[in-house]
Amino acid sequence: SVVILDYGSQYTQLIARRVREAGVYSEILTCEATPEEIKAREPQAIILSGGPASVTDEDSPVLNKEILSWGLPVLGICYGMQLLAHNLGGRITKSEEREYGRANLELSQACPLWEGLEEKDSHVVWMSHGDHVEAVPAGFEILAKTNNVPIAAMGNSEEKIYCLQFHPEVAHTDDGSTILSNFLFKVAGLEPSWTMSSFVDATVKDLREQIGEDEQVVCGLSGGIDSTVVALLLHKAIGKRLTCIFVDNGLLRMNEGEEVIGYLREHFDLNLVWVKAQEEFLGRLKGVDDPEKKRKIIGHTFIEIFDREAAKIDNVKYLAQGTLYPDVIESISFKGGPSVVIKSHHNVGGLPEKMKMGLVEPLRELFKDEVRRVAEELGLPESIIWRHPFPGPGLAIRVIGEITEPRLDILRKADKIVQEELRNAGWYRKVWQGFAVLLPLKTVGVMGDDRTYEHVIALRIVDSLDAMTADWTRLPSDLLARMSNRIINEVKGVNRVVYDVSSKPPGTIEWE
């Protein structure tokens, strides 16, 4: 595998994803990891990420030189390059201003990293740095320059240490994937062996070992892709010793339970408990309009019901969860910059402690795009694999204000039209999330000769890469017109549709 040492770059996860896309397993450790911790991963190559600090500052993160004595191929990116130069006797120029954005890379001489690039006249690369290397350490050669930086890449072919001032991991760097692949295959001599079918085989084997011969496992199904993949992996490993519990909270979209859970029931011989708990949820939500209270009630009710159902199964030793790699990467943070941001509010915390069970987390190593590829491998249909993310509290946080069955009904019908129109127009896969929100106000309209006071539906359709930032999707106006017309004509009780044109930040994707 490749170990990526994180110096706090916002792009560290992207490096890991690109390496894996090339077919090599990679892991992220903080730059504070000890040599023993790094060695324990049996790395075949090491990548030092970028970062916001300046190597010349006193308290900036450092390189443990012991790593270099192992003779492994090393790639330093941005801060990683400066760190290597600094440690090996090169010179760094401290700049007042950051260079940010595109630059044109001029290759100075042939080297394994540039294989496949030489024929092209121009190479657009993405820069994001303050300092740069002014003089290379002994044994290094200058491999490329740009208008602004005389040493944009350097390398020591003997020691197999290469450094890039630009970011090969970002999509804006034209041949970034080729350069990274060249490092992995031409410099480090690795073989592409990380595929999703090998992941499935290895995981099934591991799960069998971890769980043993007799124990039972429970998992919650939500209708989302992560829990579905968790269930199918465990099903492959231990068959009917897995029980899936689907707590239907009555806050799902139209036909969602039937579409996803029904599909699983039909196509896989799962042990599946479908708990129809709408009344319990809606009863407890009666009269509640505070968003945080709604979330809490739903979370607690879920745990209670899940717990109750799980207690009915004998000999349950493990709870399976769909924790993903971004949730477990340890982040570093130090003065002067951002670190890898971790999302946490999505997981149902507290379950395992309460239930005194062991945890099984077969997706712990995967990024979201890899989960989708595993889902393909497992034979799930596109309609499940590419379903938009849906929040745990469901439509409860999209019915603004009090949740009642009639208001849920209005939202479901409007939302169904949004989904249908996005799909029919070929936009469903292009957007991150698209949905309807029911507002807690009525506005005036005319219908025939009468004035009406009816509900308002807001459309929220956004582009995003990871939900951390988002922007409203510039949908064609005729598509918006079709959604609006259909909602007003087909959904009784709605006379107005508005389009949300706010970005995140400062807005959020959801309205509550």
Ligand code: XMP
């Ligand atoms: P926001 O609204 O924070 O949403 O921009 C970011 C992403 O997270 C989803 N989301 C949630 N998911 N429980 C969840 O499981 C929640 O309480 C929750 N709130 C928001 C949202 O749909 C978007 O994909």
